[in-house]
Every structure is written in C-alpha cells, then in structure tokens.
Amino acid sequence: MSVDPHLSLEFAVNSLSSGFIIIDRQGMIQFINQKGATLLKLNADQDVKKSIFKLVPGMDLSLFSHEKQSIREVQIDNRKLIFNYSPLYLDGEIYGISGLFEEEKYYEGLLKELDFHKNMSLDLKAIFDTSYDVIYVSNNQGITLRASTACKELWGKEEKELIGKSVYELEKAGIFKPSVTRMVLEKKETVSIIQTTKTGRRLMVVGTPIKDENGEIIRVVNASRDITEVSRLQSELNDMRKLMEGYKRELYDLRSRTETETSLVYRSIEMNRVISLAQRVASVDSTILILGETGVGKEVIANYIHKASLRSEKPFITINCGAIPENLLESELFGYEKGAFTGAVKQKMGLFELASEGTLFLDEIGEMPLTLQTKLLRVIQEQKLVRVGGTKPIKINIRLIAATYRDLLEEVKNGTFREDLYYRLNVIPIKIPALRNRTDDVLPIVLHFVEFFNQKYMRSKKLSNSALEVLQQYEWPGNVRELQNIIERLVVLTEKEIIDESELESFLFIADRQQSENVIVNNILPLKECVEEAENQLLELAKRKYKSTSEIASVLGVNQSTISRKLRRTKK
Structure with a gap:
C-alpha cells in the first residue's frame, strides 16, 4: 500500500x-x-x-x-x-x-x-527509497521538498541538489520535461504523462494534488516509473510487427497521399498519372469528362477534384443519369415551377441550382436521353436554365464534371449521343484504368477495405499471404466496387480470424470458373454484339434466380442503378 x-x-x-x-x-x-x-x-x-x-x-x-x-x-x-x-x-x-x-x-x-x-x-x-515507484514531493509553489534516492539515476541529480529547487527551474534546465508538478498546479487535478529526462530516461509519471479542507493545493506528490526498458522492448515489438505486416505498412504510407476527405488508395503508376492530372485541373473551372468502366471509382475522382478546387467549401452534388426515369430526370436536374405538372404543388430547385458556386457531377452521362441532351447543351453554353413549367431564366455558376463507362464517340456515330454536347463535355478527359490493368493497386485497396470493414463491424479479420495472392491475381471484372463487396462479405461472413485461400473459393473463384465453363461461343460475330448477348443472357438468368434488382446487383458486383438501366435496355 x-x-x-x-x-x-x-x-x-x-x-x-x-x-x-x-x-x-x-x-x-x-x-x-x-x-x-x-x-x-x-x-x-x-x-x-x-x-x-x-x-x-x-x-x-x-x-x-x-x-x-x-x-x-x-x-x-x-x-x-x-x-x-x-x-x-x-x-x-x-x-x-x-x-x-x-x-x-x-x-x-x-x-x-x-x-x-x-x-x-x-x-x-x-x-x-525502496519503493518501486520513485516519489517526488513539491509544495504549492513548485518547490521540491523531497525526492527518492533513485533521483540520481533517473534525473542525474542527488536528493540534496533537488530539494529547495523550483520544478520550473528544473524543467527549464531540461532535468525533466515536461514537469508534471507544473501541469498539476495549472490544471488543479491529477495528471498522467510520459516524461523524458536529461539522462535519456522515459518515465511514466502520475502527479497527484494534495488539497486542504478549502480545496487549495498544499502539496503535489509524483509517482514515477522508469519505462525506458519497456519503451525499448515496445519499439522492438513494433519493428517486428512492421516486418510481419508489411502490406499494412504500405497502406499507411499510401494514406499520406490523401489530400482530401475522400480516400484515395493507390500505388500504381497508372493511377498516379490520373491523380496528377486531377490535381492540375482542380484549380481551373474547365469541364471534365471522366471515362472508365463501372466500379473504377469515377465519383471518387470527381469528389477529389472538387475538394482540391477553389469551390471546395461549396456543394458537391451528384446524380446518376441512368438511375432516374426519363420523365423525372429533367425536373431533378433543372427544377420545376408550381403547377408544372400534376403533384407540383410548389416550386422546386433542381440540382443545377443546388450546386450553385460548387460542382455538379453527372454520372453515367451516356444514359441521358437525347431530348435532355439538347437542354443540357443549352444550359452549359448559356450558363442559364429555365425550370420545368417556367419562363424566367435563372443564372447558374457551377463546375461541371461528367462521367461515363460508354465510348461516347461510338455513341455519337450511332446517333445516341449529340456530337456538339460530346465536345462540350470532353474539354479535359480523364481515363481511369480498370483494376485489372493496375494490379499494383489491388493489395493496398484490399487492405484498406479490410481495415475499414473491421472497424465498421467491430471485427479483427486478417488475410493470409495466399489469400492476398489470389485476390491480386483475380481479374476483377467489377473493378473496385466488386472488390469492396467481396471484402465486406469476407469480413462479415467468414468465421476464422485469418481468411485463407480456401475461404475465398466460395466467394470468388467458383463463380469465376462456372462463368468460364458456361460461356460457350459457337460462331464468329462482332465483339460488341457478343458481349451484349452474353450480358443479356446473364441478366435473364439473374432475374429468374433473384427477386430484386438489389440482389442481382450484389451478386454481379455492380450497383443497383446499373442493373436497373441494363434491364430497361433489354426490354426495348
């Protein structure tokens, strides 16, 4: 005691x-x-x-x-x-x-x-003198009254050299820092800190105020424990952990690249070029067209550009043009006036107005109907819009970023996308490569999502080296979104703390092998037609097996809006 x-x-x-x-x-x-x-x-x-x-x-x-x-x-x-x-x-x-x-x-x-x-x-x-903890007593002015004989070893001063000296003076001389006595006198409460001494020691120090019946401090008693050796061992342990968890360390290094609230996890040269270009164009208001397959992270890059721009304090508004029915998309984008249609009991601002002074991100712009493309072109050219059912032009000031997985030039040739709108949007194109074409990014992204879902679901799952190798070799047809879905399922559903290669088979490779075995091509036909036909058959199979578009999207590793869009296309 x-x-x-x-x-x-x-x-x-x-x-x-x-x-x-x-x-x-x-x-x-x-x-x-x-x-x-x-x-x-x-x-x-x-x-x-x-x-x-x-x-x-x-x-x-x-x-x-x-x-x-x-x-x-x-x-x-x-x-x-x-x-x-x-x-x-x-x-x-x-x-x-x-x-x-x-x-x-x-x-x-x-x-x-x-x-x-x-x-x-x-x-x-x-x-x-025999206590495991070193005891140091000061008065309410910080004057040293007593110290254990171990003070010579810890602070390089004998007891008689400390008694009568002010802790402020000793702290200034670097005998110990910071002074826990000073902190206790300032805060008027118990303080616990790690203290370093002139002799190179590290001490865990707890300073406790002793108060009189009026609540005034009359003494400060410090108990110090030498943790120098503990710190050394902890340092060695940390070094070993770093060696054992090299992939995790790389992830932390990659995080230092994050310049906004949006997480950008990458290591590949290909993505480094994308980010470098995004950084260069962020400071100007030029219209940007982001190209890339579904799931590569087009919205993440758009948000990154917004956060790095001069408009970062203003709204970032996003809309998926393929997820909203054609008859509602116009009013969502441009707003409407009271009485414009049945149910319009009051006027409503559109997304262009809500994004005022900020950035509007039009995702899947290739899905926009031709009729709306014409109005969008006029709004971009004139920087004005008229609400549905309205007559008064409204000025807008926004940064426009569009994105698509489609080949818009091909769509222009097919007559499904306006050529003049294409050139209005394609001022600065940014092409995001598919995940299979930047394999250096797979492991950092995998580790990022493992940690993210561990924190979200209060788990502590880890991936074995063999599992990491399997994930790195996988083609990832659904790109980062598919990878994210797979990792979430692994963290939530696997029972073992260490997820190994065998755990992955039921989530990843069986489906992959089955697809390879079940897809049979008997005739030579244009690649685009082949892909579309295979996609249509896959969607038809998924519709029979699953009840909702959300289930289909989850199984196929894409978002629900993509499934809805593709199903509408197959009905035409």
Missing part, C-alpha cells in the same frame, strides 16, 4: 501531545498545532502570521543565532516551557525555525515522542 509522506507527517504532528511551531525569519508564525497554541495561550487559527516576538515574552531574534538544534526555556506565568528547535534552510540560508515544546514536567515524555517521530521519519525514508 502506497503511503503519502505529507499526510502521514502532518497527521503525526497534529497528533502530538506536545506543541509544535514553525516561525519564519521575521518571527512570523507560519504554523502552530493546537497543543502548542494551548501552551502559549494563542489561537491556532487567528495568531498564525502574527509575530511570535510580540505574543510570547522571551522570544526574540536570538532564536536565529544558532545554526544547529538548540534548547531554550521560556517562562509563561508560573509555567516553564522547554523549546527544542532547529533552523530551517533554503538555498543555504536560514529562512526560519521549527520547534517542539512542552512544559518542563512533560519534557521527558516529549523526548520519547521525538524519538518516536524520528523512527517514523526513518520508516518513511525507507519507504521512499
């Missing part, structure tokens, strides 16, 4: 059957116990800070003429008091005295009492 030396000594002094007094150099009473006040016929509370020379006959400046312990007799009425007092030193100078006193007839008992407290002091010193 830890013993607080201050409380123990104060309890001992107040429990004395003899008087005890502390007087400063000017003779002012700094402390007197109740017994002492009774013997001197004083009030222990009211007469503190008053001159002993005026209150007690026989007390004068000669008290300070002795440099060692002295005894003096004082006559009060018909009683003789025996004072046994000693000088108190600060920085080598006497700043006061402390004394025990009693009536002459009790002096023999007083000597026994002094002997008892001498032994108690020795016991406390033994506790100080």
Whole structure:
C-alpha cells in the first residue's frame, strides 16, 4: 500500500501531545498545532502570521543565532516551557525555525515522542527509497521538498541538489520535461504523462494534488516509473510487427497521399498519372469528362477534384443519369415551377441550382436521353436554365464534371449521343484504368477495405499471404466496387480470424470458373454484339434466380442503378 509522506507527517504532528511551531525569519508564525497554541495561550487559527516576538515574552531574534538544534526555556506565568528547535534552510540560508515544546514536567515524555517521530521519519525514508515507484514531493509553489534516492539515476541529480529547487527551474534546465508538478498546479487535478529526462530516461509519471479542507493545493506528490526498458522492448515489438505486416505498412504510407476527405488508395503508376492530372485541373473551372468502366471509382475522382478546387467549401452534388426515369430526370436536374405538372404543388430547385458556386457531377452521362441532351447543351453554353413549367431564366455558376463507362464517340456515330454536347463535355478527359490493368493497386485497396470493414463491424479479420495472392491475381471484372463487396462479405461472413485461400473459393473463384465453363461461343460475330448477348443472357438468368434488382446487383458486383438501366435496355 502506497503511503503519502505529507499526510502521514502532518497527521503525526497534529497528533502530538506536545506543541509544535514553525516561525519564519521575521518571527512570523507560519504554523502552530493546537497543543502548542494551548501552551502559549494563542489561537491556532487567528495568531498564525502574527509575530511570535510580540505574543510570547522571551522570544526574540536570538532564536536565529544558532545554526544547529538548540534548547531554550521560556517562562509563561508560573509555567516553564522547554523549546527544542532547529533552523530551517533554503538555498543555504536560514529562512526560519521549527520547534517542539512542552512544559518542563512533560519534557521527558516529549523526548520519547521525538524519538518516536524520528523512527517514523526513518520508516518513511525507507519507504521512499525502496519503493518501486520513485516519489517526488513539491509544495504549492513548485518547490521540491523531497525526492527518492533513485533521483540520481533517473534525473542525474542527488536528493540534496533537488530539494529547495523550483520544478520550473528544473524543467527549464531540461532535468525533466515536461514537469508534471507544473501541469498539476495549472490544471488543479491529477495528471498522467510520459516524461523524458536529461539522462535519456522515459518515465511514466502520475502527479497527484494534495488539497486542504478549502480545496487549495498544499502539496503535489509524483509517482514515477522508469519505462525506458519497456519503451525499448515496445519499439522492438513494433519493428517486428512492421516486418510481419508489411502490406499494412504500405497502406499507411499510401494514406499520406490523401489530400482530401475522400480516400484515395493507390500505388500504381497508372493511377498516379490520373491523380496528377486531377490535381492540375482542380484549380481551373474547365469541364471534365471522366471515362472508365463501372466500379473504377469515377465519383471518387470527381469528389477529389472538387475538394482540391477553389469551390471546395461549396456543394458537391451528384446524380446518376441512368438511375432516374426519363420523365423525372429533367425536373431533378433543372427544377420545376408550381403547377408544372400534376403533384407540383410548389416550386422546386433542381440540382443545377443546388450546386450553385460548387460542382455538379453527372454520372453515367451516356444514359441521358437525347431530348435532355439538347437542354443540357443549352444550359452549359448559356450558363442559364429555365425550370420545368417556367419562363424566367435563372443564372447558374457551377463546375461541371461528367462521367461515363460508354465510348461516347461510338455513341455519337450511332446517333445516341449529340456530337456538339460530346465536345462540350470532353474539354479535359480523364481515363481511369480498370483494376485489372493496375494490379499494383489491388493489395493496398484490399487492405484498406479490410481495415475499414473491421472497424465498421467491430471485427479483427486478417488475410493470409495466399489469400492476398489470389485476390491480386483475380481479374476483377467489377473493378473496385466488386472488390469492396467481396471484402465486406469476407469480413462479415467468414468465421476464422485469418481468411485463407480456401475461404475465398466460395466467394470468388467458383463463380469465376462456372462463368468460364458456361460461356460457350459457337460462331464468329462482332465483339460488341457478343458481349451484349452474353450480358443479356446473364441478366435473364439473374432475374429468374433473384427477386430484386438489389440482389442481382450484389451478386454481379455492380450497383443497383446499373442493373436497373441494363434491364430497361433489354426490354426495348
């Protein structure tokens, strides 16, 4: 059990059957116990800070003429008091005295009492010097009162070199930093910190304030534990963990590239080029067309550009043009006036207006009907729009970013996309390569999603090296979105903490092999027609097997809007 030396000594002094007094150099009473006040016929509370020379006959400046312990007799009425007092030193100078006193007839008992407290002091010193924790005691001014003998090893100073010194002075000299005593006095509460010393030690220090009955701090007691060796071992352990978890370390390194709230995890040269281009165009307002397969992260790049632009504090509004029915898309984009159609009981701002001063991201722009393409072109050219059912032009100021998985030039040739709109959108094209064409990004992205879903679902799953190799070799037809879905399923559904290659088969490769075995091409035909026919058959099979578009999207590794769009296409 830890013993607080201050409380123990104060309890001992107040429990004395003899008087005890502390007087400063000017003779002012700094402390007197109740017994002492009774013997001197004083009030222990009211007469503190008053001159002993005026209150007690026989007390004068000669008290300070002795440099060692002295005894003096004082006559009060018909009683003789025996004072046994000693000088108190600060920085080598006497700043006061402390004394025990009693009536002459009790002096023999007083000597026994002094002997008892001498032994108690020795016991406390033994506790100080043998405690596993190093104890350091300061007063409410930060002046060092006591320190364990281990201070020489920890702070490079002996006890006598510390006692009487201010912790502020010691901190400034770098003996220890930061000073926990200073922090306790500032915060007026217990403080726990890691402290470094001039001798190169690391200490876990807990500073505790000791308060009087008025809540004022009178002492600060610090308990310090040398954790230098623990820190060294911890450092070695961390190094080993870094070696064992090299992939995770690479992920953390990649995170340093993140310049916005959007997570950009990449390592490949191909994606580095994409990000470099995005950074260059972020500061201008040129229209951008982002190209890439479904699931490669077109919206992530669009959001990255917005966050890196001068419009970053303004709205970033996104809409998937293929996920909203044609009859609703126009009113979503441009808004409508009250009474424009049945149910329009009040006017509504469109997404162009909501994105004012910010960025509007039109995802899957290739799915926009030709009729709306014409109006979109006019809005881009004139920077004005008219709400559905309205007549008043409304000025807009937005940064436009569009995206598509389609070959828009091919769509222009087929007559399904306006040529003039294509050139309006294709000011700065950014092509995001498919995940299978940037395999260096697979492992960082895998580890990113493992950690993300571990945190989200409070799991601690890890992937074995063989599992990581399998994931890296997979083609990822659904790109990053498919990878994300697979990792989420693995984290949620696998029972083992370590996910190995065998765990992946039921999630990944069986479906892959079945597709390879079931897809049979008997005739030579144009590649595009072959792909479309295979896609139509796959969708038809999925419709028969699953009840909702969300289930189909999950199984095929794409989003629901993509499935809805493709199913509408097959009905035509």
